Amino acid sequence: MRKMEDLISINCVKLLIIALFYTCVSCSSVEQKIYVELNDTVPCVRLLNATHQIGCQSSMSGDTGVLHVLESEDDLDWILNTGPHPPYMIVMETAFFNRSVMLRMKNSSRVSGVAVIVSKTGLAENFSPHTTCPNQNTGVYSEDYGPELANCNVTAWNPLGNGLSYEDFSFPVFALKDENQTQVIRKCYEDHNLRVNGSAPQYPLCAMQLFSHMHAVTDTVTCMRRTDLQNRFSINPEVLCDPLSDFNVWSSTRPLNNSAKGHKTNESVVIAATRLDGRSFFWDEAPAAEGTVSGIVTLLAAVHALHPVTQQAPPLRNIFFTFFQGEAFDYIGSSKMVYDMERNEFVIDLDNVHSMLEIGQVGLRSGRDLWMHSDPISFKNNSVKDEVSLMMKNMQSVAAGLNISLDEPPVTQPLPPSSLQRFLRVRPIPGLVLADHRTSFINRYYESVYDDAENLNVSYPPNLSPDEQLVFETEEAKSLAEVATLVARSLYQQAGGEERNLNNITADPKIVAQLLYGFLIQKNNSWFRSLLPPEVTKKGANSILSSGPPQFYIGVGPRNIGPVHSVTRFVQYIMANLTGTVTNLTETQCQNPESKDLFSYFWVTGPSVNGSGEPLCVRASVRLAKAVSPAFERMEYGSRDYSTWTESRWKSIRARVFLVASRELEMLTLGVGVAVLLLSLLVTYFISSKAELLFSSSRETPTTTY
Amino acid sequence: MNLERIPNEEKLQLCRRYYLGGFAFLPFLWLVNVMWFFKEAFLKPAYTEQPQLKSYVKKSAMGLLLWVAVLTTWITIFQHFRARWGEVGDYLSFTIPLGTA
Numbered sequence: 001m002r003k004m005e006d007l008i009s010i011n012c013v014k015l016l017i018i019a020l021f022y023t024c025v026s027c028s029s030v031e032q033k034i035y036v037e038l039n040d041t042v043p044c045v046r047l048l049n050a051t052h053q054i055g056c057q058s059s060m061s062g063d064t065g066v067l068h069v070l071e072s073e074d075d076l077d078w079i080l081n082t083g084p085h086p087p088y089m090i091v092m093e094t095a096f097f098n099r100s101v102m103l104r105m106k107n108s109s110r111v112s113g114v115a116v117i118v119s120k121t122g123l124a125e126n127f128s129p130h131t132t133c134p135n136q137n138t139g140v141y142s143e144d145y146g147p148e149l150a151n152c153n154v155t156a157w158n159p160l161g162n163g164l165s166y167e168d169f170s171f172p173v174f175a176l177k178d179e180n181q182t183q184v185i186r187k188c189y190e191d192h193n194l195r196v197n198g199s200a201p202q203y204p205l206c207a208m209q210l211f212s213h214m215h216a217v218t219d220t221v222t223c224m225r226r227t228d229l230q231n232r233f234s235i236n237p238e239v240l241c242d243p244l245s246d247f248n249v250w251s252s253t254r255p256l257n258n259s260a261k262g263h264k265t266n267e268s269v270v271i272a273a274t275r276l277d278g279r280s281f282f283w284d285e286a287p288a289a290e291g292t293v294s295g296i297v298t299l300l301a302a303v304h305a306l307h308p309v310t311q312q313a314p315p316l317r318n319i320f321f322t323f324f325q326g327e328a329f330d331y332i333g334s335s336k337m338v339y340d341m342e343r344n345e346f347v348i349d350l351d352n353v354h355s356m357l358e359i360g361q362v363g364l365r366s367g368r369d370l371w372m373h374s375d376p377i378s379f380k381n382n383s384v385k386d387e388v389s390l391m392m393k394n395m396q397s398v399a400a401g402l403n404i405s406l407d408e409p410p411v412t413q414p415l416p417p418s419s420l421q422r423f424l425r426v427r428p429i430p431g432l433v434l435a436d437h438r439t440s441f442i443n444r445y446y447e448s449v450y451d452d453a454e455n456l457n458v459s460y461p462p463n464l465s466p467d468e469q470l471v472f473e474t475e476e477a478k479s480l481a482e483v484a485t486l487v488a489r490s491l492y493q494q495a496g497g498e499e500r501n502l503n504n505i506t507a508d509p510k511i512v513a514q515l516l517y518g519f520l521i522q523k524n525n526s527w528f529r530s531l532l533p534p535e536v537t538k539k540g541a542n543s544i545l546s547s548g549p550p551q552f553y554i555g556v557g558p559r560n561i562g563p564v565h566s567v568t569r570f571v572q573y574i575m576a577n578l579t580g581t582v583t584n585l586t587e588t589q590c591q592n593p594e595s596k597d598l599f600s601y602f603w604v605t606g607p608s609v610n611g612s613g614e615p616l617c618v619r620a621s622v623r624l625a626k627a628v629s630p631a632f633e634r635m636e637y638g639s640r641d642y643s644t645w646t647e648s649r650w651k652s653i654r655a656r657v658f659l660v661a662s663r664e665l666e667m668l669t670l671g672v673g674v675a676v677l678l679l680s681l682l683v684t685y686f687i688s689s690k691a692e693l694l695f696s697s698s699r700e701t702p703t704t705t706y
Numbered sequence: 707m708n709l710e711r712i713p714n715e716e717k718l719q720l721c722r723r724y725y726l727g728g729f730a731f732l733p734f735l736w737l738v739n740v741m742w743f744f745k746e747a748f749l750k751p752a753y754t755e756q757p758q759l760k761s762y763v764k765k766s767a768m769g770l771l772l773w774v775a776v777l778t779t780w781i782t783i784f785q786h787f788r789a790r791w792g793e794v795g796d797y798l799s800f801t802i803p804l805g806t807a
Contacts, residue, residue, distance in 0.1 A: 057805065060804075060805065213804075213805055214805055215804040215805050216805075217805060217806060217807050218807060222792070222796070225793065225796060226796055226802055229796060229797070229802075230802075233800075234801075238804075240804070
């Protein structure tokens with residue numbers, strides 16, 4: 001009998017365990033039934049400089065609001081004045097993302113956040129969230145130098161700029177780039193939030209919550225001070241903000257000894273410069289096609305064109321190629337290089353610099369003219385004036401041979417925002433800035449998310465495979481190749497090279513086409529893969545070779561995909577590929593070469609023919625130089641002379657959509673809960689006080705025997 | 707400690723110790739003094755040590771009220787004006803809230 005009972009109880013226990021196991025495996029989370037998480041959020045973050053904070057901030061536990069799609073003026077009125085369910089979370093159509101609407105949102109207390117639909121439908125003719133006068137306080141024109149030219153008194157370089165990127169919003173602003181996600185939000189809105197016959201929609205309503213709480217406030221000075229205090233006195237130190245920093249890329253036609261800093265005797269250098277970065281209203285989104293890619297591609301193609309000639313018939317002077325990072329944020333890279341040159345901590349110093357040619361925005365030439373901008377104030381120095389006139393004359397003669405119309409803008413016009421201005425702040429150096437605009441920028445989408453391949457008219461015929469698109473020469477590629485040839489020949493002539501070699505210098509449109517494809521359409525292509533190190537190529541999507549075009553925002557270091565920004569890495573390895581020589585060193589020899597004075601060594605994947613390739617060791621004179629503002633080295637966080645831009649830190653950035661109930665229902669639920677609590681306390685007290693009466697056993701006899 | 711079982715002189719000594727201890731910037735001792743000896747000082751029938759006990763309890767209560775007034779004023783001023791004080795505010799703070807001034 002006992003054994004049977006044991007067996008039955010053991011079987012019961014086994015059955016119970018199996019049943020529990022089954023239910024646990026097929027259990028579902030309540031949270032997933034309520035919230036729809038939106039992946040791939042593109043936020044706007046807070047940036048700070050010496051005196052101000054810009055960008056967006058949300059509450060610590062996110063900002064919630066009832067969804068409303070802003071498609072017409074009616075909707076605007078509903079949101080700001082008449083809607084009965086404030087605060088609202090706006091889903092803004094592209095056409096409404098402009099200064100007047102955003103400032104009205106900023107001043108209203110009925111808006112808890114904005115999600116902007118980023119698309120080409122409804123896009124205005126121009127949209128630039130940057131200021132009208134970029135970098136006006138850190139350029140060369142000031143009270144002491146050309147005061148009549150300062151603050152864009154003569155020319156507003158970016159007249160279409162609405163300054164939205166430099167406003168401070170106290171609600172989160174996200175971008176909706178994924179069409180499928182936008183569809184999910186729209187569907188929720190249409191199911192629950194639509195107005196029926198003009199009357200307000202009924203609860204439950206669709207709502208969205210945006211989390212983008214930023215840690216830093218007020219300005220860089222405050223934020224750095226608080227970080228220092230935290231590091232010294234707190235048990236759990238937290239960094240609140242990081243300075244924007246990355247690396248400049250530089251190289252030279254004749255190798256320079258990088259271990260010996262300061263002045264190099266008998267070395268006269270012509271600097272060829274361009275910028276590496278861009279920005280937009282949103283974080284880590286900056287396609288920067290006309291603003292930056294046009295310059296990078298032109299200079300890289302010029303480097304490629306110059307390489308064979310400078311090896312066979314070296315010109316008198318050295319040509320120093322440099323790509324400055326962080327120029328959008330008050331010239332971070334160029335101010336750092338000039339600072340190092342002044343203190344003899346760079347491979348050359350300012351006495352070695354003979355002249356400078358900078359490549360500005362050159363992509364929207366459309367078969368027309370190019371302009372050579374120069375600084376009128378430096379012409380007071382006669383030697384500079386003569387040198388610049390000589391440069392212009394040489395360039396014009398080269399351009400005539402190439403059928404490019406090259407001209408000077410009005411004599412009294414100042415330099416556009418350019419790295420040359422930082423050099424002129426310290427010393428009058430003869431320099432020119434090459435650009436496709438005579439006065440103001442032609443770029444209608446300067447420093448915005450819409451400055452992409454379409455802005456440059458780079459498009460490929462359909463039905464081409466990625467490898468075919470890589471080498472397809474678009475009109476833009478041919479145009480930029482002409483500019484690159486002009487730049488290369490002018491640099492050779494400026495460096496004192498012989499006239500008869502000029503015709504051998506031609507930029508290859510195929511290289512330009514590959515560069516344009518890589519920087520505008522798809523960075524994970526076969527050419528880029530062949531010139532990057534094998535560990536990057538193998539990692540694939542998790543490294544700098546993720547899918548899509550690269551983003552040019554400088555960001556802060558160190559990053560989770562490596563210490564160096566992806567674009568900086570690409571430019572470094574492309575330069576190594578275009579100017580380097582293949583050596584027969586092994587991998588270990590390549591990582592630890594005997595002498596790093598004149599060259600750096602790169603271990604790259606190599607071209608893969610028929611799917612297999614051997615990695616190679618490439619030797620080139622390409623270097624990276626740290627690009628962080630001198631204000632942070634000198635710890636002068638309130639500096640007016642140098643860039644003081646920092647980016648705030650944050651814990652989590654996400655968004656989710658869910659249904660909300662009315663306030664009355666919430667209060668009712670709370671009230672019922674409290675009432676049940678009080679009732680149960682009352683009942684428990686009564687039962688406890690009458691316990692003997694309720695629970696006494698009637699069989700018990702009161703007699704006790706002693 | 708049950709006050710019922712202690713002789714009156716010891717109660718007086720205890721009260722005195724707590725009263726004197728509170729002067730070392732310890733207002734909580736005065737609070738404890740007031741709460742613990744209130745019944746003894748004011749609600750029990752009179753005995754020899756009671757007048758002195760009463761005076762200690764009264765003085766502790768006054769000291770406590772003074773501390774409460776000072777602390778409340780300082781805390782209100784600090785919470786209201788810390789953001790405006792900039793650097794001084796940061797140096798006076800132990801934890802600084804993230805993301806707000």
